[in-house]
Amino acid sequence: MSQFKVVVTDYEYGNLKYEEEILARAGITLVPAQCRTEEELIAACKDAHGLLNQYAQITRRVIEALDNCKVIARYGVGVNTIDLAAATEKGICVVNVPDYCMDEVSDHALALLLACARKVVLLNNSVKAGTWDYKISRPISRLRGQTLGIVGFGRIPRTLAGKAKPFGFHLLVYDPYLTQADVEPYGATLVELEELLAKSDFVSVHAPLTPETYHLIGEKELGFMKPSAFIINTSRGPVIDEKALIKALQEGRIAGAGLDVLEEEPAPRDNPLLTMDNVIINPHVAWYSEQAEIELRTKAAQGVVEVLQGYYPRNLVNKEVKDKVHLKRLP
Structure with a gap:
């Protein structure tokens, strides 16, 4: 049985093959969800060790209900879907993908x-x-x-x-x-x-x-x-x-x-x-190309893996969390 569980809070992709491949190599279980409300997020993510997030709003209430979570990765550059202050207080690393698209x-x-x-x-x-x-x-x-x-x-x-x-x-x-x-x-x-x-x-x-x-x-x-x-x-x-x-x-x-x-x-x-x-x-499409989508998904998943394997992630957003967590530098 996998030591860690990662929940995809919501996604628009046809499948999660890139995320599954990266997490499987690290022995991590991926659980897809399509959450829209705080209640749905809490129910799906309460015991998760990591989250992959697209549009669902990860509010303070949701974060306070996360018992095991160590990392939240956002599919994107912006992290406006995540309450950064609440995540930092809880000792959760927030990761983005700043160098795609x-x-x-x-x-x-x-x-x-x-x-x-x-x-x-x-x-x-x-x-x-x-x-x-x-x-x-x-x-x-x-x-x-x-x-x-x-x-x-x-x-x-x-x-x-x-x-x-x-x-x-x-x-x-x-x-x-x-x-x-x-x-x-x-x-x-x-x-x-x-x-x-x-x-x-x-x-x-x-x-x-x-x-x-x-x-x-x-x-x-x-x-x-x-x-x-x-x-x-x-x-x-x-x-x-x-x-x-x-x-x-x-x-x-x-x-x-x-x-x-x-x-x-x-x-x-x-x-x-x-x-x-x-x-x-246009319908919020500027980020999109086939290549950019693959890069986004693989790098977001890799950020989750880095934290769950005990490393500070390459793309840590809330650097203040370093006072609350004890991780190693990536080799």
Whole structure:
């Protein structure tokens, strides 16, 4: 009988073959679940030694009910589904996968930007509806010489900066944790958020969702933007105040938006964004490629194995937990 039990709290994948393979090699039993509520999570995970988590909310109440848990791994970069403070207090390591989908998300952000700039979706829909007239796309401006503002400057936006530079963009960056020396290698200038919003023709949002970044871009911030500017979001929906965004779009105070994420997902059918021709909405897909999915699943599972085998994991999120656990360094 396996010494350890790991529960997958919820998942959208067709199978769990990658996770099963990695955990089986370590002699760990994998138990799939599809939990949606706190009660379901507590029932499925109470005696688990580790969790693999996609979207289910691992709240303080759930964490306090975990009798044996040593590690929670998130399928993704962000860990906003997990109460980090509660996990740390309980001595549970939280693991993410910070280095996957860098190409995918940066590609997708650039694709949304280009689609907004060149009115690709608007023109496609118009032609398919029977109208052959380029003039409905006016105005379109040349990209070279325009300004791209990047909010947050971790791995993905740095990759985006490298891809955007050959298009001839001037690059501005807002990230309160960096200095000008950090962004200079990317040909960018570090500025405050207000200046970035006021000067940018395109704003690409890449901030993680934390209490500090919730509604980071609200009515006041959107008010700084040019009426000709577009905003792109491939990070997390609540980083932008959606009601404020809808109002700004309805009043013509910004030109449009390319959104891979929303505050509520899936989008309710009465969401006004769904009716706007100047808004492109995708179903939180920027992370996805076949290769990225495999990398995500294998690295998340490996993070669980590392902790259960007695090692500090490569991708430990809540480093404060080191005061509560006694693990070895990975060889």
